[in-house]
Amino acid sequence: MKQLITGNEAVARGAWEAGVRFASAYPGTPSTEILENIATYKEIHSEWAPNEKTALESVIGASLAGARAIASMKHVGLNVAADPFFTFAYIGVNAGAVVVTADEPGQFSSQNEQDNRNYAKAAMTPMFEPSDSQECKDMLLEAFEISEQYDIPVLFRMTTRVCHSKSLVELGERKDVPLKPYVKNIKKYVAVPANAGPMKVKVQANQALLKAYSNNCQWNRLEMNESGIGIICSGDCYLYAREVFGGDASYLKLGFTNPLPDDLIREFASKVQKIYIIEENDPYIEEHVQALGIACDGKNIFPRNGEMKPEVIRSVMYGEKYAVDDEVRAAVIPRPPTLCAGCPHRGFFYELGRRKNVMVSGDIGCYTLASGAPYHAMETTVCMGASISLGHGAQQVFDTIEGNKMRVVSVLGDSTFFHTGINSLLDVAYNKSNLITVVLDNRITAMTGQQDNPGSGRTIQGEITEAVSIEAIARAFGFRNVRVINPNQLAEVKQALDWALGLQEPSVIITRWPCALKKQTAIDQEEFKGSFTSVYWVNEEVCIGCKKCTRTGCPAIVFQVAKKKSSIDPEKCVGCSVCAQVCPKQAIQKVEA
Amino acid sequence: MTTKNILLTGVGGQGTILASKLLTEGLLSQGYDVKMSEVHGMSQREGPVLTHVRFGEKVFSPIVEAKRADVIIGFEELEVLRNLEYLREDGKGIVILNRVRVYPIGVQNGSEKYPENAAELISARAGKMVAMDASEEARKLGNIRVMNIILLGASVRQLGLEGIDWGRIIAENVKPQYVELNQQAFELGKSLS
Numbered sequence: 001m002k003q004l005i006t007g008n009e010a011v012a013r014g015a016w017e018a019g020v021r022f023a024s025a026y027p028g029t030p031s032t033e034i035l036e037n038i039a040t041y042k043e044i045h046s047e048w049a050p051n052e053k054t055a056l057e058s059v060i061g062a063s064l065a066g067a068r069a070i071a072s073m074k075h076v077g078l079n080v081a082a083d084p085f086f087t088f089a090y091i092g093v094n095a096g097a098v099v100v101t102a103d104e105p106g107q108f109s110s111q112n113e114q115d116n117r118n119y120a121k122a123a124m125t126p127m128f129e130p131s132d133s134q135e136c137k138d139m140l141l142e143a144f145e146i147s148e149q150y151d152i153p154v155l156f157r158m159t160t161r162v163c164h165s166k167s168l169v170e171l172g173e174r175k176d177v178p179l180k181p182y183v184k185n186i187k188k189y190v191a192v193p194a195n196a197g198p199m200k201v202k203v204q205a206n207q208a209l210l211k212a213y214s215n216n217c218q219w220n221r222l223e224m225n226e227s228g229i230g231i232i233c234s235g236d237c238y239l240y241a242r243e244v245f246g247g248d249a250s251y252l253k254l255g256f257t258n259p260l261p262d263d264l265i266r267e268f269a270s271k272v273q274k275i276y277i278i279e280e281n282d283p284y285i286e287e288h289v290q291a292l293g294i295a296c297d298g299k300n301i302f303p304r305n306g307e308m309k310p311e312v313i314r315s316v317m318y319g320e321k322y323a324v325d326d327e328v329r330a331a332v333i334p335r336p337p338t339l340c341a342g343c344p345h346r347g348f349f350y351e352l353g354r355r356k357n358v359m360v361s362g363d364i365g366c367y368t369l370a371s372g373a374p375y376h377a378m379e380t381t382v383c384m385g386a387s388i389s390l391g392h393g394a395q396q397v398f399d400t401i402e403g404n405k406m407r408v409v410s411v412l413g414d415s416t417f418f419h420t421g422i423n424s425l426l427d428v429a430y431n432k433s434n435l436i437t438v439v440l441d442n443r444i445t446a447m448t449g450q451q452d453n454p455g456s457g458r459t460i461q462g463e464i465t466e467a468v469s470i471e472a473i474a475r476a477f478g479f480r481n482v483r484v485i486n487p488n489q490l491a492e493v494k495q496a497l498d499w500a501l502g503l504q505e506p507s508v509i510i511t512r513w514p515c516a517l518k519k520q521t522a523i524d525q526e527e528f529k530g531s532f533t534s535v536y537w538v539n540e541e542v543c544i545g546c547k548k549c550t551r552t553g554c555p556a557i558v559f560q561v562a563k564k565k566s567s568i569d570p571e572k573c574v575g576c577s578v579c580a581q582v583c584p585k586q587a588i589q590k591v592e593a
Numbered sequence: 594m595t596t597k598n599i600l601l602t603g604v605g606g607q608g609t610i611l612a613s614k615l616l617t618e619g620l621l622s623q624g625y626d627v628k629m630s631e632v633h634g635m636s637q638r639e640g641p642v643l644t645h646v647r648f649g650e651k652v653f654s655p656i657v658e659a660k661r662a663d664v665i666i667g668f669e670e671l672e673v674l675r676n677l678e679y680l681r682e683d684g685k686g687i688v689i690l691n692r693v694r695v696y697p698i699g700v701q702n703g704s705e706k707y708p709e710n711a712a713e714l715i716s717a718r719a720g721k722m723v724a725m726d727a728s729e730e731a732r733k734l735g736n737i738r739v740m741n742i743i744l745l746g747a748s749v750r751q752l753g754l755e756g757i758d759w760g761r762i763i764a765e766n767v768k769p770q771y772v773e774l775n776q777q778a779f780e781l782g783k784s785l786s
Contacts (some may be wrong), residue, residue, distance in 0.1 A: 166617070553698065
């Protein structure tokens, strides 16, 4: 039976069909739905990990214990998991293991555009690059076979379009793959120098064997047409190239891309007159082809950034001009994402944005939107967890300046805190900077679409588990100044900031209120009784049109330009009351039931 | 046949996802190869939604190329304008335009002006523009949420896909209690087109 499914769904299906028994991931666009879909199969034990490193390490353990296992992450997640990834390649597997990396050419929701194919080359792991959903499933099944046959984890490289596009997939049945017995093998699994040396020799030898596989496998194929133009491509770029050139070019379609198939590349080169390498991001294939002494065009004519969409290829190859419609562009206005109506971050950033002599060190989550209008209350964003440690370093330097007034406020969410912020907070405790750390605890991983995390009290399968207390962690680390506040109460926020700024010691403020989109548990409903149940309205007779309420950035507030009065969309308002607290005239009032 | 290119464009919460799901289900029932691509991310936070649907004998790219959209199904005026450069320029491009405006935050807080002339700009560039207030029509039917199905019905007519058993497709993909309403909305959309 064929179904129209996304690449992420196809990977999940492939994992199930491959007999996978253990899966772990940290959510991150565009990879999140892989584990969400895997978790729907009861045969696979699925877990949200605190971060990608712990996810991959538990996958290593699962593989060693004898279960086929998979870890999935966004491209930058593999940076976090790079440490275990490299050495996992050395020690190898027991049952098959696959690491999915979801890269983001075009950077739709990421801080950079790194090309993770480089990781496969650097770690000497085999790599697959599917181009559509069917290949996602088929290649994943093969990846587990390769992993076991060559005793090495496999990198499975997807990109946003592969992850999120739907195409037809022929579904299969689950293979019965029994657990492999665990055998104690210190020489194989303990990567101390004496063992790791021979391990690396084995990995290198593997590369030679895998090169033969790469030359002969079904995933790397020639598609010859009556044309002297030869296109070498992988992943979604194959689909884009086919779209543009159709039968007017020959193709070397690569699906297994580490190691690359030298013989096949040479054969292809001998059959065409001119070679173009069409690949997104880095000149990964191109540099290899050039190293073989084969002339080709690649990044000298194609961009290294953004998606290699058909129009990009067409404009480079055929000079097709895409006329800019100035009249239309002048009329189009932006539709930026905003913090939702009732978002618990709103009140906090409204207050923080008013502070002087403060550097706000930010992080990755919905709250990164606070860097934009109307708050402008976030000055740095680098990577998960960096808010605290970056802020720590900055505060240490500011404090060397005589008469320093600059204070650093580091801001991150609950999930980001558990991810890597927790390590950074240790740095603050240990190295004694005068940092103000604010954990915006909205009781869920919100940005990626409401995933549970170690603080939410629920597992991916909805089972009740320990809800780790951020407050208890901060106190256990030795912080004497810890406060938990309700961020919707502006006076409370203001007071907490005054308190923290007045201290000559590091402090931790935890704002605790659920995400407006969170499906609240019974425990939430008890703790946050009455939240998101009321609606506010603007008494136009009292409103003076000062627009202060619009500066909270709430999408429920509509300023009526003609009337010079504010109004509130009752469909959107969930009654957080932040605008009412901001209003100087008490024109904003609760709708009485 | 050559591959057909359709874009659905709107803002989060307008029901573009269900409309594109029904559209692709219908196309699959005819044995077409179908691909679909969505830009995810910010739709829950008042951001835009853009869905690409392509169908034909054999489809390669999942995304519609600039200047090659046959039909734009526009759920909101500004979002059609934002994606208008996808529309084919040979006078054969069709726009189904919902005369609905969802104000971005900048318009709401009075710092930006909504393009009042959106429909004229679109009409001047489309080979054919079928405009309707599908939200108002849906309200008349008794449920604002079937606005998406009205637009789908209108689009199906313009795409010449009336031969597909849409009644069945709707019945298989929406909750039983809403099947009849959605089928009505679909037929209404066809008749308005």
